[in-house]
Amino acid sequence: MVFGGRSAEHEVSLVSAASVIHALDKEKYEIVPIGITPEGRWLTASDALKLLREKAKVDQYPEHLIVPNPQRKGLVSLNWTLTSPAVYHVDVLFPVLHGPYGEDGTIQGLFELADLPYVGAAVLGSAVGMDKVIQKQLLQHAKIPTAPGVWFFHKEFSENQKELLTAIERKLRYPCFVKPANLGSSVGISKAHNRKELLAAISLAGEYDRKILVEKGIQKAREIECSVLGNQEPIASVPGEIIPSGEFYDYDAKYVDGKSKAAIPAKLPKNVVRKIRDLSIKAFKVLDCEGMARVDFLVRGNGTRVYVNEINTIPGFTPISMYPKLWEASGIRYSELLDRLIRLALDRYRERKKLKTVYDPKSTWYRE
Numbered sequence: 001m002v003f004g005g006r007s008a009e010h011e012v013s014l015v016s017a018a019s020v021i022h023a024l025d026k027e028k029y030e031i032v033p034i035g036i037t038p039e040g041r042w043l044t045a046s047d048a049l050k051l052l053r054e055k056a057k058v059d060q061y062p063e064h065l066i067v068p069n070p071q072r073k074g075l076v077s078l079n080w081t082l083t084s085p086a087v088y089h090v091d092v093l094f095p096v097l098h099g100p101y102g103e104d105g106t107i108q109g110l111f112e113l114a115d116l117p118y119v120g121a122a123v124l125g126s127a128v129g130m131d132k133v134i135q136k137q138l139l140q141h142a143k144i145p146t147a148p149g150v151w152f153f154h155k156e157f158s159e160n161q162k163e164l165l166t167a168i169e170r171k172l173r174y175p176c177f178v179k180p181a182n183l184g185s186s187v188g189i190s191k192a193h194n195r196k197e198l199l200a201a202i203s204l205a206g207e208y209d210r211k212i213l214v215e216k217g218i219q220k221a222r223e224i225e226c227s228v229l230g231n232q233e234p235i236a237s238v239p240g241e242i243i244p245s246g247e248f249y250d251y252d253a254k255y256v257d258g259k260s261k262a263a264i265p266a267k268l269p270k271n272v273v274r275k276i277r278d279l280s281i282k283a284f285k286v287l288d289c290e291g292m293a294r295v296d297f298l299v300r301g302n303g304t305r306v307y308v309n310e311i312n313t314i315p316g317f318t319p320i321s322m323y324p325k326l327w328e329a330s331g332i333r334y335s336e337l338l339d340r341l342i343r344l345a346l347d348r349y350r351e352r353k354k355l356k357t358v359y360d361p362k363s364t365w366y367r368e
């Protein structure tokens with residue numbers, strides 16, 4: 001179980017991981033906790049989660065790492081003088097990491113190099129699941145409805161401020177939403193009602209990412225979420241609705257004020273429920289996701305207009321999180337959901353192992 005991480009969603013990951021560790025069947029699984037500090041230090045102490053939650057000093061703890069060498073098959077002590085191989089054997093990794101350096105394909109790449117099975121989307125699915133600009137382009141290419149948007153590099157904005165502001169105001173009007181391209185938990189996201197707020201919002205988003213997305217604000221939108229589970233034959237849960245406590249579903253409304261509400265299942269006409277489930281699976285496949293994802297929608301007028309807002313490839317697993325709750329309401333209990341996710345990880349690994357990774361050129365041209 002990997003948690004924490006070098007992202008602005010570090011704390012959210014700790015709460016998610018605590019909930020997953022709690023729900024995992026201890027008869028079936030021996031859990032090796034791998035905590036990653038906000039600075040990126042790996043910690044495999046049995047109380048790693050507690051230490052990270054208390055922001056305790058951890059330098060005195062030995063460091064173990066997954067190394068990109070398939071022969072190692074586990075966590076290797078950083079004490080390189082040791083000739084002995086891995087200290088901790090690992091059968092499958094369960095990354096419960098949100099945001100960059102965990103949900104964006106980076107750590108998935110390390111697991112691939114180390115040739116270890118892991119839960120969730122692989123490198124590409126994670127990367128496009130994280131980058132809201134690339135994600136929107138792929139969804140639009142697949143004719144999946146999403147809110148109109150304009151994107152630019154923060155550096156570009158300071159050089160072409162006037163043109164970009166005019167383009168944003170002409171194409172998107174107000175209110176609009178400004179987002180760092182690669183983040184989650186609404187960190188760095190603002191709703192702008194006028195040019196002054198737009199400028200402040202762009203500079204805030206620019207603190208978190210070099211790439212910024214500005215989206216047309218879908219007015220009076222209902223926030224509908226749908227969970228997806230599977231590899232190449234994914235299934236979709238019943239949709240649920242979020243009623244945010246604030247003007248929009250910001251960080252405080254998600255995790256701090258405890259006033260947002262959830263309605264499961266969402267009260268929607270049957271044909272809209274079907275549309276949302278179909279679009280969730282279509283988006284999951286188009287974005288090359290595997291294992292799990294939560295697809296977020298913005299729905300107007302009881303379903304006459306349905307927009308995919310975004311996909312999250314490692315959704316929240318906190319006790320209030322929609323991903324496990326939507327499966328609970330669809331007949332899959334939390335611990336069974338975790339069993340399935342781990343089985344999907346092992347299935348994918350076995351399928352990958354059938355693929356050739358070497359080519360025999362039947363000549364020694366490369367020696368000349």
Ligand SMILES: Nc1ncnc2c1ncn2[C@@H]1O[C@H](COP(=O)(O)OP(=O)(O)OP(=O)(O)O)[C@@H](O)[C@H]1O
Pocket residue numbers: 147177179183184185186187189215216217218219221223244248249250296298309310312
């Ligand atoms: N185009 C839009 N129109 C209306 N509301 C929006 C729009 N985009 C975002 N929002 C509001 O902002 C919230 C956060 O946006 P979004 O889901 O894109 O960010 P996130 O940081 O990836 O969140 P998550 O925690 O789901 O990963 C949404 O739940 C919604 O309340």
Ligand SMILES: [Mg+2]
Pocket residue numbers: 183184185310311312
């Ligand atoms: Mg997100």
